[in-house]
Amino acid sequence: MIARLLLLLLFSLPAWAQETLPDPQQEARAVTLGEELRCVVCQSESINDSQADMARDMRLLVREKISQGWTDQQILTFARTRYGDFILLKPPLQSNTYLLWGLPLLFLGVAGVMIWPLFRKRKE
Amino acid sequence: MIITLGHFAVSLALLLSLAQSIIPLFGASQNNIKKIQIGRGLAxxxxxxxxxxxxALMxxxxxxxxSVVNVAMNSHSTKPLLYKITGTWASHEGSMMLWVLILTLFGALIALVPRDMPLVLRARALAVQGMTGVGFLxxxxxxxxxxxxxxxxxxxxxxxxPLLQDPGLAFHPPGLYMGYVGFSxxxxxxxxxxxxxxxDAKWAKYLRVWVLLSWxxxxxGITMGSWWAYYELGWGGWWFWDPVENAALMPWLSGTALLHSVIASARRGALLRWTLLLSVITFSLSLLGTFLVRSGILTSVHTFAVDPERGVFVLALLGIATGGALILYAARAHQLPEGTLFAPISREGGLLINNLFICTACATLxxxxxYPLLLDALGGGTVSVGAPYFNATMVPLLLPVLFIMGFAPFLKWNKGDVRNALANMKLAALLMLTAIAAGLYAYGNHHIIGxxxxxxxxxxxxxxxxxxxRNRDALFANAPRLLGHLGIGxxxxxMAGSVYNQENAFTMQVGDARDVSxxxxTFDALADVQGExxxxxxxxxxxxxxxxxxxLYPxxxxxxxxxxxxSHVALRPDAMRDLYLALGEEQEDGKKKTHAVRFQIHPLAPWIWIGGVITALGGFAGVAQSFKKKWI
Amino acid sequence: MEKSKIKAFTPFIVFALLVVFLVIGLHHSKPQVPKFAQHIGDTAPVTDLPILNGNGARFTTASWHGRPYMINFFASWCGDCKAEHEELMTLAASHLPMIGITFKDKADNVTSYLGRVGDPFIAVAQDDNGRAGIDWGLTGVPETFVVDAQGIIRWHHIGALTDDIARDELMPLWESLTQQ
Known part of the structure; x- marks a missing residue:
């Protein structure tokens, strides 16, 4: 954790304020979306976590689109057509991520089959 | 002078580590006690x-x-003494010194304890520890x-x-490295x-104390790091699924699996192969983490100054250490004792099924x-894998673990009885329902995961x-499990509380009042303060x-x-919630001087770190048991 | 017996594969910020911005349909932009139609900046809030795009332009676009 720190110095902490939407439900959506969008100029931070200017612009953009009545999916698509899959912190299920999403189940299955012989047969 | 001495000492340690990695091996194969004793002396x-x-560096x-570059780059004459001391390990070079210090500390411990460890075993362990030492020195x-x-x-x-000028630096890296490197x-x-x-299959008992200590x-260390990030970074998160956090969590997960399988091996002679494999994997994950952090291969905010040469070096060390150990495993696994079998419904069964989930979680992590790195290396595109992915996969994988870990301790070894165990779950069921009801009452019915x-x-x-x-007459004998499980709970x-965080950001000037959440x-006053x-x-x-x-005084x-x-956060912790207040920079807004203010409510947040520390105490209680058994 | 021996090698094989990938990853040059190469071949976004000191005139991508052009995002506060400015002046001298877009900047600052270092652009449009930048997938300034006569993005460069990049990448592409 030491080091998340190092990057932080680059940014002062301007303008936290004036970002929140008045409607708590819309704001909750904005927060959730913010977790799923990567800050494009930072290193593996979401736009919620980043103090970078670019991330703030994105946070404001997300809120603006929400108040214009866009759906979550529309906003994610909007971001994705501009910045590619890279901007999605939760990668979409597609040919190059089948392994990523499938591996937990695959591993569970294979390891499960492998450990089965360790169980004693019920009848002895 | 002292720096030259320090440099000389470390250089000499490299030579002696070379000797330590060879001489005891001969001692063990020739059954030459003198050579083994030399190995202990070298360690x-x-x-x-x-x-x-x-x-000397400190x-x-x-x-x-x-005149020492490391000091010139990372210190200043006005820096408070505490941070001059902790600054020793705040840089890449200094933290590697801490890494190797702990590596050789564990080498010395293996040379001394436990007293009853078979000599050949001790000799070979010292040699392997010496080899790792050679690599890192x-x-x-x-x-x-x-x-x-x-x-x-x-x-x-x-x-x-300045972010590192915090008491957290005194606890987090040393604690983390004691664990990370302790797994060596x-x-x-x-x-x-x-x-x-x-x-003998039960020789796994010689692993137990080391696993408990490192774990x-x-x-x-992870608990401290999480707490530090929470109050120091000023935005109130305690876990970010950042690659370097993941690097610390990987050996923790596999170490947790190991902790349980080693018990089954030591007590019952079961799962010996699995235990040995997990032992190799756990330290390999520590090495992998070191590689990821030091090479800068992953774009993480944690990365130290990046140098590809360092990456190549650590990768080579990882390849040799883990590759060597896995070849050894492949060559010897079929000669290891088979161990005893057990019924699916048994203490071992519970351990094993939880092992399965924990290892799957570890593999997923x-x-x-x-994944982004591998995909990019194969030319498969650029993707990001972040917190939403890990929340979506890790949480479902680890929830069953929590249910089984409550239940399994009531099963007998070898063959358990479900009905008998269920009879003990009344309080657990009651507290489960109470917690859910209290949550519904306090936070309303959204966020099912909470x-x-x-x-x-x-x-x-x-x-x-x-x-x-049930074990009130033998609390000490069962302390590792009791504390470990209680702490996790x-x-x-x-952690559940953090689902219901309330975060507010607004601007205020002195004299303003505001109703939030x-x-x-009220912003009563603002004063200029001169710190050290x-x-x-x-x-x-x-x-x-x-x-x-x-x-509050942010x-x-x-x-x-x-x-x-x-921004230095003001925190008011209590049993039910943290109040968290951060002050932003002064801004001229027309004639007014306003400040951005962040006010957050973190329900139950202190429980995370209290629980983490209790869990850690479970590990230390196991070490204390070994002391009491006169293993020393 | 044989089968169990092979099984025992599985962990090693998995690990060896991992190391191979890590070696490839280590040698793969890793930019700090990824290149958004997926923009190349995409239709340029619809952009409609006021022109600096243009008395209400606007720059639109639609009005450029049928002609290739270059877009350079810059700002007066950005050091790398100053570094590439001489290169832009050279390109302007070879009659490359360049539209400058100021990224989150003030009109006065831009005017005095261009007055100081020279104006290579045929028009300067203002993206005051950075929204057009996001439409173009911008990660910072300077960034440069080339759009062909059909309105397709053909080139995207992140960071300062240099002589080498202009000679090896930009100019050959530009010539092929204008010959069509």
């Missing part, structure tokens, strides 16, 4: 030498010897030398990053067991962390209490809700040497 000498180097930091001396000097010396240093001892002993013919420290987690935490806490009551409740906040090496504006805020009346600090601002 102790290496620890003393590396400690000499480490304290001396340079404390005495402001800016060479890494320090050839790529990351902290003793390099400059002439003429600069008149003052460039200071340490487990690795060495597992390799020694694999080298030794005709071993306890790793738990403590490794894959998720490396209730599931609250329920799971209540279940584990209830089960632990029942478990303790408490931490999970705390049920609290009435910083200037600050300190706000005085009163936060009132009902009878609860708190005064600061906006400025560190002149690095020309860096820092």
């Amino acid at each position: 102790l000498a290496n620890f003393v030498l590396v400690a000499t180097g480490f304290f 001396y340079a930091h404390v005495t402001d010897d800016f 060479a890494f320090i001396l050839f790529t990351s030398d902290p003793f390099i000097r400059i002439f003429p010396a600069p008149t003052d240093g460039q200071d340490l990053n 001892s487990v690795f060495s002993l597992a390799a020694a067991l694999l080298m030794t013919r005709d071993i 306890g420290f790793l738990t403590f 490794v894959t998720g962390t490396l 209730f599931i987690a609250l329920g799971a935490g209540g279940w584990v806490v209830g089960a632990s209490i029942t478990d303790a009551w 408490i931490a999970v409740i705390g 049920g609290y009435h906040i 090496n910083y200037l600050a504006q300190r706000g005085t805020f009163t936060v009132i809700r009902g009878d609860d009346n708190v005064t 600061e906006w600090r400025f560190y002149p040497v690095q020309a860096m601002p820092l």
